[in-house]
Amino acid sequence: MARKLKLRIWRGDADNGGLQDVVVDANEGEVVLDVIHRVQATQMGDLAVRWNCKAGKCGSCSMEINGKPRLACMTQVAAYGDDETITVTPLRAFPVIKDLVTDVSFNYKKAMEIPAYEHPTELKPGEARMAQIDVERSQEFRKCIECFLCQDTCHVIRDHEENKKSFAGPRFFIRIAELDMHPLDRLRNRKRTAQEEHGLGMCNITKCCTEVCPEHIRITDNAIIPMKERVVDNKYDPIRWLGSKIRKREGME
Template identity: 70%
Template sequence: MGTKRHFRVWRGDDTGGSLEDFQVEVNEGEVVLDVIHRLQATQTPDLAVRWNCKAGKCGSCSMEINGKPRLGCMTRMSTFSDTETVTVTPLRTFPVIRDLVTNVNFNYQKARELPAFAPPKGVEPGEYRMQQVDVERSQEFRKCIECYLCQNVCHVVRDHEENKRAFSGPRFFIRAAELDMHPLDARTDRKELAQAEQGLGYCNITKCCTEVCPEHIKITDNAIIPMKERVVDRRYDPVTWLGRKIFRRDQLDEPAMAHSSSPSTEAADTSSHWHQQGPQPQAPAVGADGKLPVAELYLDRPAASSPFGDDQEFPLPPDQVRYNHPH
């Protein structure tokens, strides 16, 4: 048998809520998410919590435990003293849907605004070649599980609603840095776009995002600061400064986005006005009978016995096959 522990869990929705007290059994080796599941099973079956893998790799169970943003599945109960009250609340930065579940659509919108990897022209998938040093340089950033704890603690996102439209946050700064370091990415304007469109200049490198990262990514030291340095190098380079004395300022400030005919520029042109409304999901095309068309493939070899009878011939006669090529 385990011991009884005092838990305080926030209950409510977007209209309001409060902390409720529970006495719940805790066994050796359990994590906070285990206790939340026990609460659901024994005392509060309607308690809402988001979770998936329970292995610290999906980022779903983000919550605040005793005021610190953590993953519920990676926070062991042994880290708290036997008499300590464990308070569990939803992420404070994002709107509450219900109980411990928050609306993180802000992050998905910012992900859509970030230009994707642009493969180089003339190189087909499967022909990409990279040096191991280039792989290792950005490997750290690919460990991100998108728990959004870094977004939650970023004061620009949390405390300044007026800046949200022009600020992507640390999770997407490391994505921009990863692509900027990628030797096969055809875009050459990642740092300029990070400054102009993602709000890189708003970050004052307090390192709070690095402190809460469950994957121990050095977000500030290895991504944000180097990106800031590359922006400064370009803006304050003496050759560029001299060029401003000769050419118009706009020709130098936005060269990759407006004054180049390289393949990377073509990609850059498609990403201007990032903050416009993106395409809306489209309903699937259905036939007059209200059903989706079924695509059948022509089999080039005999198959197993048909569940509809043994008189079915394989391969199927072409005149009896209806094949709809996916568009």
């Protein structure tokens, strides 16, 4: 059964903009992206919204719904009360392009700054073998759909534009963790670069990235904190440091 849904949609661009009220029909079982499309089709033909799969797997329709970073395609209209007005805005950590579309190129630049996996030179193609328990650990991180909701909610860059230069953000800490935990990756300085080049030390573990992740990746517990502990191994633990100097085996475990 259709209901009249009150929406407030942010419309504008980098120069100016504001919230506009609209009332739209919403059918049972619909998600916020459905009603945004209906608004686009019936009332705001030039409303800009980025979307693709409508199945929570492409990470395109990231926006903020009632102030919370969410995927519009995974947010049920029924979760909101009949009298409630749903406010929809673009991601507030990134520059706005138009309406609900933001420029997330910051993330692609950060992705390029992280060195790729380096395969052992002594292994020929087809010779590499990994045990399932070693694979499982990083498979959690491979679930990332790059919706950048974690980047959007992270206060280090959301609230401090100037930190974008020196802080990669939670999405890329899981990438670094995945590679540093990879049994075959030859690059051994990821702990140092995570701290010194990608800003791991700026994270104060308030776990917002984990709270908003639509794939339920335990970003803080399984990637950021383990990486912080690995940095402590190398940098702030004199016993481990001494051991690594004597036995020359950083990261060889």
